[in-house]
Amino acid sequence: MDADKTFCEFFAGIGLVGEGLRASGWACVYANDIAPGKRELYEALNGPSPRYHLEDVNRTAEIVARIPGRPALATASFPCVDLSLAGHYRGLDGRESSTFFAFAEVLRTLGARRPPLVLLENVPGFLTSRQGRDFVTAAETLAGLGYRLDAFVLDARHFAPQSRRRVFVVGAVEEIPAPARPASQPGMLRPANLVKILSTLRLPTGWLNLDLPDPPERGVRLEDVIDRDDAQDWWSKVEVDRHCRMMSDDHLRQVEKLRAGATPRIGTAFRRVRSGGQRTEVRFDGLAGCLRTPRGGSGKQIVVAIDACGLRMRWMTPREYARLQGMPDFPLIGSRNQQLFGFGDAVCVPAIQWVDRQVLTPLYESARASRGNGHAG
Template sequence: MKFIDLFAGIGGFHLGMEQAGHECVGWVEWDKFARKSYQAIHDVKGVWNASDIRTVRSTEIPRADCWCFGFPCQDISVAGRQKGFTSGKRSSLFFTVTGLIRDLEEKDRPSYLLIENVKNLLSINGGFDFLKLQVELDEIGYDVEWEVLDSAQVVPQHRERIFIVGHLRGQSTRKVFPIVKGNREVDSRTDSTNTLTTRYGEAQGAGSYIAESKPSQVRQIGNISSSNSFGGNPQIGRVYDLEGISPTLSTMQGGGQEPKVLVNLQVRKLTPRECWRLQGFPDWAFDRAKNAGLSDSQLYKQAGNSVTVPVVRLIAERMALANEARR
């Protein structure tokens, strides 16, 4: 399938989709440092791109089978101000994307939408915002399914994110979720929001990226902060066991907030390379970004902002199978 990569960051969607055999035909990213990394990592010479989604016209976007996007989450995240999906200035960019789709003739609309965001999208404003998202997608012709997936099942990082797949009506697309092995669902449960959280360690087609499914645990073994250090924030001083998994990587703006680990009785913070690895990026991708002149501060930030590549790959492989089945 051909895909468009919106709010592209450093290209976590791009890499995961590409690993599943899909082709990027366009991308949009406004941050100049992320653009620098993206162009260093991916082969995008001659590929359509834009820097500001708000200035893009639907007529200039290449036709594609799938649009991928993780729209900004600062207004939704538990760590943010939680202005909400509909009233937050940045998160409302979701409607900029749906507006572009509205401007397309139905025959030119993507058959799939692949959307990622923080788990809090399900519950913020009493669930009204998530309902609004579903209504909006319904109005532009898409039926939706979703899963909350934890990156800890593919990489040593606890990172729960909601993934939403939109299916354009009339295109005979097939469901992607739940992730199954054979005819049974893999170790799933229903959470308090009545959505399905799937443990997909043994999922069919996962390849070498998926480790054996087992209980995940963030192992905190100490704290080096005090009432006078790190601004009195105990979270910043937490120390984790290398044998456990990492807490969720954040954008780590301002420095000093990177996860810390105990190695040979010495406490140190994770390196930028290690943070990229926790998001499933191969070392060659990190090296290309680093060699393009990105600072450690930017490399930390970019890791925290990205999607987890192997999670995207797994979903993209399911989409590939579904796409082949409908031909």
């Protein structure tokens, strides 16, 4: 392994960004998060990890002092809550999502030790939060630190049976050679609203315009990750009926139609609060809904099975969450809620591997090739 291919994982949680990077030889030299329950799960996966710094990212001096040398990459899956309805769209002014600025402050304070590459990951609301102003502010902040940027939207559905669209922003110091390319066109990875930002926002460093292939067709089916045996904690008929009564007419009709057919079907559902009260919203498109952190009943995903046993429902298990994030053998420890929180907040590992293969490792190699043995920048 190349000893210089090192990274810092900010907002590390249970460490799935790092897990995705490890496949190509990246070595984590520093991880940071504030949640002890996440660190327990990280250490269940990685073993005792003195590099995992349990500290508020706002404590710049303490954090900078713990980062060894000059890592090649810093990743930041900063909290998304304020970029969505759950955080009342407070955006980068919100208590949690404003931690982006704390991350940027760490980069600024690192000075000559600033990593030549950065990767941000967040929800699609990052592009639209406060009429797009938050994304512009974040891009300008990174450009102010000397990074040329690119951004794309990747859905985990290409790698696992889960609908999970995420915005990725890649930054590379100006010295890293990247081919000059025409501005990006709308496509699978760059929706029209993103292309508009990329073509209208003038950054002092400019944009990278990376040439990205379309992501692959998925191989894993929802049926492959959901357990259907009797050992599962299936709900009583009373509970199933109660959830059916909470369905809209459309959703109930869909369930009844599938029950009348001969083909076994697996779907998922969420309980949602809508204007008319609580609703059970089902989907049978071969994808689980986007995993979330469990807040009350509404963040937890429900499995819906229609087969020879009739209509069955139950909560999705942490093991199934782990499979949907591409980590089928993750050593689960701690409470069920801790596990659901860990995986609901995490990333889909094969999606990160794709980002690494297509973007991060090529940029890293390009930097090495241009500077002999050292980093660019």
